[in-house]
Amino acid sequence: MSRSPTARSRCWSTWPAGYSNQEIADESVISERTVRTHVSNILSKLHLANRTQAAALCPQRGSGQPG
Numbered sequence: 439m440s441r442s443p444t445a446r447s448r449c450w451s452t453w454p455a456g457y458s459n460q461e462i463a464d465e466s467v468i469s470e471r472t473v474r475t476h477v478s479n480i481l482s483k484l485h486l487a488n489r490t491q492a493a494a495l496c497p498q499r500g501s502g503q504p505g
Contacts, residue, residue, distance in 0.1 A: 459477070463470040477489065486492050 457465070459470050459473045463473045466473070481488065481492060484492060484495070486495075
């Protein structure tokens with residue numbers, strides 16, 4: 439599924455800007471549930487408890503992508 443890495447990257451790059459799951463979904467043309475899944479996967483890979491901790495890793499929008 440070629441869309442997933444792009445959508446995941448968009449989730450990563452937009453939440454530091456304070457976008458809600460629905461705003462990310464609308465911009466990415468994916469469902470809010472898919473955004474929640476991507477966010478959960480990113481947090482798990484980074485061993486973080488929440489979006490606030492992840493946002494602290496990238497204080498500027500688009501500053502990077504998780505490994």
